[in-house]
Amino acid sequence: MLAFTKRELYICGALLLFLLVAPFVFVNFKLQLAFMLILIILAMTWNIQGGEMGYNSFGNIMFFGVGMYLCASMQIGLYFPLAEWTESGGEKTFVHEPDQYFKGLALGLAFAAMIPPIIAGLIGYGILGLRGHYFAICTLGIGIASGELAGGIELIGAGQGMTAPPFPKGLGDLETRGEFLYFLCLILLVATFTFIRWLYTTRFRLVLNAIRDNEDKAEAMGIETMRYKITGWMISAFFCGLAGGLVGTMVGYIEPVEVAFDGREMGVFMVLMTILGGKGTLWGPIIGASAFHIFKESFWTLFLGWQYVALGVLIIVIVIYFPEGLMGYLREKKPEWFGEVIDEKDRKAQISLD
Amino acid sequence: MKNLYRSILTFISVLALVFSFGTANAKVEGDTIVLGAAVSLTGKYSTNGEHTKNGYNLAVDRINSMGGVKVGGKSYKFKIIYYDDESNSKRAAQLAERLIKQDGVKYMLGPYSSGLTKAIAPVTEENKIPMVEANGASRSLFTKGYKYLFAVLSPANQYLEVAIDLAVEKNGGKPVRIAQAFEQDAFSQDVRLGVLDAAKRTGSKIIIDDKLPKELNDMAATLAKVKAVKPDVLVVSGHSKGALTAIRQISEMKVDVPMLAMTHCDASKLAKQHGAKSEFALCASQWHKTLTYKDKFFGDGIKYDKDFTKAYGYAPPYQAAESSAALLVFKDAFERANSFDTKKVRDALAKTKMQTFYGNIKFGSGGQNTAKPMVLFQVMCKSGKCENVVVAPTKWAAAELIHPIPPWSKR
Structure with missing residues (x-):
């Protein structure tokens, strides 16, 4: 099933082509597009828990934040004393040379990828035994707690926040930084997509679905559900951590509660986007995240000061009219797009019963 | 199949349309x-x-x-x-x-x-x-x-330095004991650094050094400690919410301190919102109308x-x-x-x-304004009407600082 069908090939090809040329066509929208890619990654990884496994996690933001802090700290710490960099009111200004910047970033991203899954494994072992609302509330607490904890660690700037190393000056023109970061995000998105698409063709997905549908039954059938749950969370943590590392570099300023462990926004958005697109599908999170981001960037500023009311309306509309998400809606209206054949005669026959 | 292809094309063109909005504005x-x-x-x-x-x-x-x-x-x-x-x-x-x-x-x-x-x-x-x-x-x-x-x-570290100096002066030039609580954000943490500097300079001792969470609306734990150890100065900084919370809880818990130094008293309209409860609060300000x-x-x-x-x-x-x-x-x-x-x-x-x-x-070399000092004002009430009156520095002082703050039992 790993091979693409012809139709999928067309879609993926067209999208990839669009994403490859987009930064050069929409020059001024590069970083906004890069953010969209990040949101897609977050939604896709959240879908592993929320959609496939039926565990509504509000804690994935923790991996995002940890990745962000790790990436920046490593990038700085590799060449300069981190404590002096982040010291509030620190008088020193350190400058990364281009090769220091890129080597540091590579190392930082490596850490941002490796550490969050380890944390996910350790915490997951403790809390993935919880189910339903208990799990949701517990992860919500973890998300909030990690922000407060980070706000107390002086080494990473505590409540002051820390600045990520600026892109080396004199390297290319004004657009270079944007292009560099955009393509890093694109690479991560392609990697995430490819991996998750492959994952969804394996038995692993079936097990996750079994856990969602009836965990006790799955266990009774001899599936060691805990192992699968933890593995799933670790996969999410891996990609979330990387996404966090990239966002930290893009934003340039890392603050514990608003940028890194931003459960109130990013943490909720990833759930919202997945539900908007249709959870438990491969394409749902992608469609949801794109639609959400475009809606947000296009119309947000029109409702100066009222945007969250508008968002509330959007959520209500989604819940009422698209309870299964956009994908679910499409599937119901156009089942033939999903390769589902409906026997018209049979359907009519059923209707004429009464 | 064809339908799907077409709808994707539509999707992409809609994307393009949305993104091409409002690009051509100039400075x-x-x-x-x-x-x-x-x-x-x-x-x-x-x-x-x-x-x-x-x-x-x-x-x-x-x-x-x-x-x-x-x-x-x-x-x-x-x-x-x-x-x-x-x-x-x-x-x-x-x-x-x-x-x-x-x-x-x-x-x-x-x-x-x-x-x-x-x-x-x-x-x-x-x-x-x-x-x-x-x-x-x-x-x-x-x-x-x-x-x-x-x-x-003026940079944030200058906000409350003057207050500490003032407290030391009122203490006959002897070091004071400071209790402080600051919100976990860039601004308040810098105010804290200024206070630390001033404490070091005057040989004063910090006996409580608490961090307050963002979105703070409770600091009872800090105040309970303050009640127990009786410092000479209590310093609180946490934007408008911090100022309002501090006054509300200090008056509820009847915490007596000789000097209460804060930030954001006028932004939070402290004198208006809390009236006589906020009296004697000392506030750092970038500006005052007088x-x-x-x-x-x-x-x-x-x-x-x-x-x-x-x-x-x-x-x-x-x-x-x-x-x-x-x-x-x-x-x-x-x-x-x-x-x-x-x-x-x-x-x-x-x-x-x-x-x-x-x-x-x-502007100094870092971009900060070097030509303007901070002022301190104190909330003073006359027959129920409270006002902010400048008390330091002496050049602009419109009234004498009231020190120490009378205990709650006499207010």
Whole structure:
């Protein structure tokens, strides 16, 4: 099933082509597009828990934040004393040379990828035994707690926040930084997509679905559900951590509660986007995240000061009219797009019963 | 199959359409100079964001109605594009990017709070866009070597240093015992550094050093400790919410301290909201209407206070005054540069030396205003009507500091 069908090939090809040329066509929208890619990654990884496994996690933001802090700290710490960099009111200004910047970033991203899954494994072992609302509330607490904890660690700037190393000056023109970061995000998105698409063709997905549908039954059938749950969370943590590392570099300023462990926004958005697109599908999170981001960037500023009311309306509309998400809606209206054949005669026959 | 292909094409073209919106704006359109600002209209800084916006707007109206900005013999008017940063640094950075890249803004005004300014500064710096900010006081903003950042206000570490000096003076020159509680954010942590410096200088001892969470609305734990150890000074800083929470709980728990030093008393309209409960609170302020600075647009502080109150229905806190001053600085720089070139405007800004109703303005090498001292005022009540009265420095003092604060049993 790993091979693409012809139709999928067309879609993926067209999208990839669009994403490859987009930064050069929409020059001024590069970083906004890069953010969209990040949101897609977050939604896709959240879908592993929320959609496939039926565990509504509000804690994935923790991996995002940890990745962000790790990436920046490593990038700085590799060449300069981190404590002096982040010291509030620190008088020193350190400058990364281009090769220091890129080597540091590579190392930082490596850490941002490796550490969050380890944390996910350790915490997951403790809390993935919880189910339903208990799990949701517990992860919500973890998300909030990690922000407060980070706000107390002086080494990473505590409540002051820390600045990520600026892109080396004199390297290319004004657009270079944007292009560099955009393509890093694109690479991560392609990697995430490819991996998750492959994952969804394996038995692993079936097990996750079994856990969602009836965990006790799955266990009774001899599936060691805990192992699968933890593995799933670790996969999410891996990609979330990387996404966090990239966002930290893009934003340039890392603050514990608003940028890194931003459960109130990013943490909720990833759930919202997945539900908007249709959870438990491969394409749902992608469609949801794109639609959400475009809606947000296009119309947000029109409702100066009222945007969250508008968002509330959007959520209500989604819940009422698209309870299964956009994908679910499409599937119901156009089942033939999903390769589902409906026997018209049979359907009519059923209707004429009464 | 064909349907699907077509719908994807539609999707992509819709995307393209949406993204091509509003790109072609320029920094100077006709006779208008467009400035960009992301301010907090929602979220935890919404009150102060509103003050900032009103301050900007009042100055824009005033400058435009008094002949505008004269560049190259032609008169231009100011216009500001506002976005709501939702009191969120990530959002603020994105919006700065958007203002510069998509709206074509070439000159920026600052947001409210040090944290948000810290998030925006790397973006303006990267794009070489001059930003005059009026509400980011954190010292760490001025040590990063930013070349395009200019702040009309005094750095945060100076906020409460004077209060500690004053406490020591009242203690007969002997060191004092300080209890302090600061919110976990860029600004308050810098105020804390200033207090630490002052404590070190005077040999004073810090006996309580608490951190308060963001969005704070409870500090009872700190106050319970204060009640137990009886320090000479209690220092609290946590923006408007912090000031309101502190007064509410101090009066509820009847905490007696000889001196209570805070920030943001006027922004939170403390004297009005809590009345006599807030009496004797000592507050750091960037500006007070009774100071004797003058300019030709707003006259002096008293007149600014009157005009602002007429326009917006409340007395201007210093956050509004400094925001208005930012536009006066921009106007002055444009006229001296006599050009719209960002580099030239930036150089003119760096050479700013002027007096506004808000105070003298001259930028140090890091972009901070080095020409204006902080003032301290104390909330004083007369027959139920409470007011902020300047008590330090002595040059502007309108009344003697009341010290120590009488205990609750006698109030």
